[in-house]
Amino acid sequence: MSLKSETPNETLDTLGRVCPYPLLLTKKALEKLGSGQVLKVLCDAPASAEDSIPRYCEKQGYGFESVKLEDKGYWELYIKKK
Amino acid sequence: MNSTLGFVLSGLIVGALFGFVLQRGRYCVNTAFRDIIFINDFTLFRAYILGLLVLIIGANFIEDMGWLGGSGELYRQAFVPWANVIGGYIFGMGIVLAGGCGSGILYRVGEGLTAAIMAVFGFFFGITTTRSGILKPVDELLKSTVVYIGPDKDITPTLYNIIGVNKWIVIVVLAAVAIPFLLKGEPFKKAKKGYYWSTAGLLSGLVGVLAFWASAYWGGNARGLSFTGPLREFFFAVALGNSQTNQIATNTLLGANFSWSSLYVIGVPLGAYISARLLQEFKLKVPPAAELMRVLLGGFVMGIGAQIGGGCNIGQGFTGASTLAVSSWVTTIFIILGNWTMVYFLLIKPMKE
Numbered sequence: 001m002s003l004k005s006e007t008p009n010e011t012l013d014t015l016g017r018v019c020p021y022p023l024l025l026t027k028k029a030l031e032k033l034g035s036g037q038v039l040k041v042l043c044d045a046p047a048s049a050e051d052s053i054p055r056y057c058e059k060q061g062y063g064f065e066s067v068k069l070e071d072k073g074y075w076e077l078y079i080k081k082k
Numbered sequence: 083m084n085s086t087l088g089f090v091l092s093g094l095i096v097g098a099l100f101g102f103v104l105q106r107g108r109y110c111v112n113t114a115f116r117d118i119i120f121i122n123d124f125t126l127f128r129a130y131i132l133g134l135l136v137l138i139i140g141a142n143f144i145e146d147m148g149w150l151g152g153s154g155e156l157y158r159q160a161f162v163p164w165a166n167v168i169g170g171y172i173f174g175m176g177i178v179l180a181g182g183c184g185s186g187i188l189y190r191v192g193e194g195l196t197a198a199i200m201a202v203f204g205f206f207f208g209i210t211t212t213r214s215g216i217l218k219p220v221d222e223l224l225k226s227t228v229v230y231i232g233p234d235k236d237i238t239p240t241l242y243n244i245i246g247v248n249k250w251i252v253i254v255v256l257a258a259v260a261i262p263f264l265l266k267g268e269p270f271k272k273a274k275k276g277y278y279w280s281t282a283g284l285l286s287g288l289v290g291v292l293a294f295w296a297s298a299y300w301g302g303n304a305r306g307l308s309f310t311g312p313l314r315e316f317f318f319a320v321a322l323g324n325s326q327t328n329q330i331a332t333n334t335l336l337g338a339n340f341s342w343s344s345l346y347v348i349g350v351p352l353g354a355y356i357s358a359r360l361l362q363e364f365k366l367k368v369p370p371a372a373e374l375m376r377v378l379l380g381g382f383v384m385g386i387g388a389q390i391g392g393g394c395n396i397g398q399g400f401t402g403a404s405t406l407a408v409s410s411w412v413t414t415i416f417i418i419l420g421n422w423t424m425v426y427f428l429l430i431k432p433m434k435e
Contacts, residue, residue, distance in 0.1 A: 016367045016368050016369045018181035018376075018377055019110070019182060019186075020178075021181075023120075023121075028433065045195075046108060047113065050108060051108040052113065052117070055117070056121045056123075059122065059123060070362040
């Protein structure tokens with residue numbers, strides 16, 4: 001099952017936030033979650049959505065999927081904590 | 083080609099190419115330095131090192147081939163140890179507050195980030211305050227110690243003349259250190275989307291070489307890519323009618339005197355805008371008020387540091403470093419240390435609490 005179709009345990013809105021807040025807030029939100037739980041992040045900073053956050057998740061071994069909502073100009077990121 | 087038209091177009095095109103590469107590569111030197119200690123990741127740092135290596139080889143090659151117009155030489159900055167150390171450190175702290183380095187804030191203007199526009203204005207005010215205003219005495223004091231070498235004490239120190247070897251020996255040694263580090267990052271893998279780090283690094287280096295050539299050809303001296311001076315000159319040209327540049331060739335447009343670099347610098351957000359538009363990533367974004375103020379302050383701190391240290395992460399850390407001037411290498415090291423200091427207090431320490 002893909003992460004996108006799971007109901008997220010928590011949703012984090014980082015729209016408009018300046019680098020590095022999207023990454024920092026994501027990191028903080030993930031710390032509060034338990035293993036196996038899913039965090040959904042709304043992010044409109046291209047570098048954070050496609051670069052910093054996925055790279056961080058890869059480092060941590062967390063599941064990561066993203067959907068770019070081109071009409072809205074932001075990404076929905078789904079992160080599953082290990 | 084009409085010389086004014088060539089002057090304007092070449093500036094805008096070189097700037098736009100750089101902005102395009104920065105946006106596609108998500109290339110931010112602040113992030114490159116930050117990620118090393120924040121998430122233990124070297125990906126963007128590798129892009130920076132690859133770009134720098136390409137630029138070092140390319141810039142010194144075109145200098146030796148005699149392809150640089152104007153003075154024919156790369157501009158190697160004077161070694162002002164106090165200013166390089168303190169300015170670099172202040173700048174390094176400022177980029178964390180501003181959420182982007184000299185290049186980062188400019189390309190993000192093209193993505194519609196209103197915070198980046200604030201950072202650019204703060205940056206300009208910081209530069210001007212330090213260069214001409216109330217912080218001028220500090221700038222002058224820190225620059226009063228200039229270190230020269232040679233029998234007549236009139237030679238600007240570089241990595242090769244301080245040890246008395248041919249510059250290509252130093253370049254080969256730097257390459258020998260950098261290449262194994264770059265290979266560890268699997269540079270030949272394909273990107274899932276956007277530019278892979280090796281593509282971004284390579285292209286930024288090539289644009290840097292092009293900028294050296296173009297700035298010498300049209301501007302009269304090989305200044306290359308930089309942001310601190312050009313941004314100041316752009317605002318001066320627009321607001322005061324004269325860019326007050328040290329570039330040899332300038333042109334009058336709309337009744338104001340523009341330097342080549344002041345045109346190149348506005349090409350950067352334009353190129354980033356084109357890239358962001360094509361990727362459907364352009365959107366006007368507004369952060370919370372407190373963040374907007376923090377970014378303005380960060381930009382101001384960056385401006386102070388960049389003016390004192392002789393440039394930003396591009397002017398000193400990329401273009402300057404490629405000339406192998408000691409000044410630029412010292413500044414770059416202290417930019418990294420300043421960045422790490424601020425990352426610790428702003429990002430790492432709060433995470434532990």
